Amino acid sequence: MDLPVYTKQQLALRNGQDKPQIWVAYKGFIYEVTESRLWRNGKHYEHWAGQDLTDEMPDAPHTETVFEKFTIIGVLK
Template sequence: MKKYRKTLIAIVVLLLLAGTGCARQQPADDTSASTESPQLELTLEELAAYNGKDGNPAYIAVDGVIYDVSDSSKWKDGEHNGYSARQDLTDIIKSKSPHGVSVLSRMPVVGKIVE
């Protein structure tokens, strides 16, 4: 019986130590936001630099949110169906686009428009 008791005590001690080690690895507060890329805050004038040309990323704004469309094959060189990246396309996407805002969920959000 003593043999089992020592084994049980050893297991409890190991579990306690393992639990303590895990607790130390977790941050004290929620720092998940710190692992995300920082969000840009751009005016519409600043957004104009992100045209998808000459090595610049292609950004569009819709409802104040800035999306990176650089990796989309539909936005080659910052152009798509006669429209250019670097601008607020809220009205165009909501009123003229056959897909509407649905495809934006596949685009990375990189920031927001500020005044």
Template sequence: MQEFTVEEIARYNGKDGEKAYVVYNGKVYDVTESVFWSEGEHMGLHEAGNDLTEALDTEAPHESFALDACPVVGTIKK
């Protein structure tokens, strides 16, 4: 499994043909194929290429299990 820095994840924003990756609790999820992440945006509230741990834990109307359908492609370097 690949290790990413936060800076590397920022490139995977789902724009201009890039894959769309998000981070939750240190794991990197590929949300590129999710219908909920069109062009790297989720419901107009979140953007791919970011760590969404805090947002999912405090703001999201759903639990983190929503990411379970997306492949884990790596982890964040500590």
């Protein structure tokens, strides 16, 4: 799988505010969550889109399998 590589700055723009796309990163991969009702306006509970959520997962009420329903669209540099 040959995925495009994005910087943290590029990821940060996909926060549901600056650009229409809503992306989040987890364990080096970037996920497209624009269509998720749980990420409406780029916010999911106390989390904001456009960020790497890897370090925040241990505090989540769900496991990392939640990412399986989203498409991987890139790699975080």
